[in-house]
Amino acid sequence: MKRRDFMKSTLGTALGASLSGVSLASMAANAATKIESEDINSRALLKDEYDLHFLAIGDWGRNGADHQIQVAKQMGKWATEHPNDFIISTGDNFYPSGVVSEHDPLWHYSFENVYTDFSLQWDWYPILGNHDYKSDPDAQVRYTAISRRWKMPSRYYSKTFKIKEEAEVLIAFIDTNPLVPEFYQNSEYGPHVAGQQPEKQLAWLNELLQTSDAKWKIVVGHHPIYTAGPRTDNYDTLAVRKVLQPLLEKHRIPLYLSGHEHSMQHLKVQEKHFHQFISGSGSEVTPVKKGVNYSRFEASTYGFMYFAINKEQLQVQCIDHEGKAIYSSIIPWNA
Secondary structure, eight states, X not given: OXXXXXXXXXXXXXXXXXXXXXXXXXXXXXXXXXXOHHHHSGGGGOOOSOSEEEEEEOSXXXXXXXXXXXXXXXXXXXXXXXXXXXXXXXXXXXXXXXOSSTTOTHIIIIIITTSOSGGGOSXXXXXXXXXXXXXXXXXXXXXXXXXXXXXXXXXXXXXXXXXXXXXXXXXXXXOOGGGOGGGGGOTTTHHHHTTOOHHHHXXXXXXXXHHOOOSEEEEEOSSOSSOSSTXXXXXXXXXXXXXXXXXXXXXXXXXXXXXXXXXXXXXXXXXXXXXXXXXXXXXXXXXXXXOOTTEEEEEOOOEEEEEEEOSSEEEEEEEETTSOEEEEEEEETTO
């Protein structure tokens, strides 16, 4: 008998003998467990009353300059110490003029080498800002195929997240740049907004919001609809308000999140259903105006926002570049 056959025969006999005295009941009692790594790592212990959590940062890409690194450090610290599922970028991801390709060195200087904390390696859902339109905005779409965490499948898209009791949170990530008519005559923006068919995007958004059964529906766009910053009555603010506000009101959207203004703001026009939050101070900050009647909070402060959602309510906190929570608000569902 060959050595290989001898070994197979001997092992088979030994195994059969060892199992002959083992009952099926005892084997069942020692059935394998089903523990996944995410069930036992340290982040699994970060629990609170909310089901979905995310950070929001905007207007950040400056090679680490002007407090970008300090804000990134506090984002990492906050996400390490609190539950967090993903990060939203509200646009103007690369200053001064976007990226020329998915291999542009700015991906490393302004993103990969800045947001290095392990807690920031979860998914990022970005949108495009006006500065991103000065080069090749589709390069940021193509980077999705290179980066594990950069999730931008197209210039506008949506994502649905599950929360408890089979409820869902729908987030529509839109591109507000084609909604500004003046951009089509702009020498820098014009070539990249040409052919974008804004009416097609608005029809897509309308159908998405109309057909979704999600408990919470949130829209994210770069340009604000209202602002207590320098662009209160600017042409781009007014243009986006004209076409987007009717859709938000029609579908009773509770939250519109934007950037563009380099500050943190919470705005609520009295007769409108939606709250607007501006998170645009990931690096440079610009002034805010006091006494604007629809502003509940405004701060010309470096930082980011932290959102937490369950079926009953949504909590928003503003965190500055020193890690201090400088504002907090709770929005009840369908309030």
